[in-house]
Amino acid sequence: MKQTILLLFTVIALISCKREQKNSSSDWTHLSNRTQFKEHDGILEIKSGNFTYNFKSGQTPFKKIILLNASMAGYISELGAENLIVGVSSPEYIYSDKIQNLLKSGKIQNVGSEQKYDVEKIISMKPDAVFTNYIASFDNAYQLLKNNGIQVVFLDEYMEQLPLEKTAYIKLFGEFLGKEKEAEAKYEEVEKNYNQLKQLALKAKDKPVVLANEMYGDVWYLPGGKTSVANYITDANASYIMKDNKEEKSLTMSFEEVYAKSAGVQYWVNAGNHVSKKEMLVTNPFYAKLDVFNKGKIYTVAGKEKQKANDFFESGAVRADLVLKDYIRIFHPELLPEYQLTYMKELQ
Incomplete structure (x- = not known):
């Protein structure tokens, strides 16, 4: 009887081990071939193009962020997290009324343009993270920010060619900003609508x-x-x-x-x-x-x-x-x- 119970526990342990191995190798959330993320042992690990990031527990969610690309404002707005933005570049290209009102009230600062960022101003604002698309000509500016302890996150959402993969970046912003549930719900809503619309189009x-x-x-x-x-x-x-x-x-x-x-x-x-x-x-x-x-x-x-x-x-x-x-x-x-x-x- 003891041998039977021992054998049963051994089988269960092996099955559990296999499940754990399977989970550990497939727990990446794939936004696209370019971008994936996962959480393990209190660390948020991200692969974005040629860049990798490891954020320890306590580093996220971010409370103060700067956007150097207007296109990223759409993700923040969909999550209702505009109040976490402290700076943007080229604000004239941002459509959001709420972000524009925060700019007018001084709660969001202008940190430069697509030609030149105000690096000293960004450093003085001490953001938790700066989000941008990688542009090689700004390498010196990026390095100055990193040298001053500012996390620069490069994202490739503009390169995504499958519409829902571009939408999926909202999940990553949800991870960054502590709005995982809201991000997942928004993605599922858009995905469901999109697929229903594709089926509708086939009736033409x-x-x-x-x-x-x-x-x-x-x-x-x-x-x-x-x-x-x-x-x-x-x-x-x-x-x-x-x-x-x-x-x-x-x-x-x-x-x-x-x-x-x-x-x-x-x-x-x-x-x-x-x-x-x-x-x-x-x-x-x-x-x-x-x-x-x-x-x-x-x-x-x-x-x-x-x-x-x-x-x-x-x-x-x-x-x-x-x-x-x-x-x-x-x-x-x-x-x-x-x-x-x-x-x-x-x-x-």
Whole structure:
């Protein structure tokens, strides 16, 4: 009997050991191939691109943060944590009314611009962390901050091309700010909405052909076939003219190259920040040669824009569901007849 009980405990121990081994090797929360995090032994471990971080117990949640990229403000706002921000760079690019009001009251400070950060000011503010996208030309500034005991966290959310993976960064900000439950709930809400919208789009009878972006000078920066723009168009059940391309970056083309691919295009999206089709022609008279310019519909991402600030690049980074909803409303208006566009705007 004792041998039977001993054998039973041994089997249970082995099973538990295997479970522990399995958990320890798979307990990373994968936001994307670029970014993962996990908590173990009181440590928050993060892999973000080429950078790794280990925050000990007590270092997080952060109470004072500085944002050097306006796009990250969207995650903070969705978590209702604007009061934790003590500094931002280039505040003119931030759309959030609450953050702008905190700037006006002096509770959030301007710490420079995308050309030059006020490093001395940042050091004097003693933030728990500074969040930014890594830019090699600012290496000296980053090193000065680190030398003064300031944690600089580099994130790659702007590089993510799958819409829900970009949204998923809210989970990481939840870990940083002690709002894990709120972050998980928001992600699940957006994910559920997004997947339901994808299914709705499949009910459309037609699959229109779509052109994107515009020319700068003599070059048309056309989104590659694996970029976020291309993925949104696909998920909205439309046919992007570069859908067979495998690039996750913009493709540089001449007007003639794009013109050759534009036959049958019915919609033109993300067409800069123009205010009218007439104004587009002032910028580039060649646009008049495109059938979509004369017979189709053209949309910009200026639906929520205030001077230099555009909410498409702020809350839109988190609310992938609303961005997709806009595209579906554009391509298949019959599926969402009552919906008013959030980020997009039709040019007249």
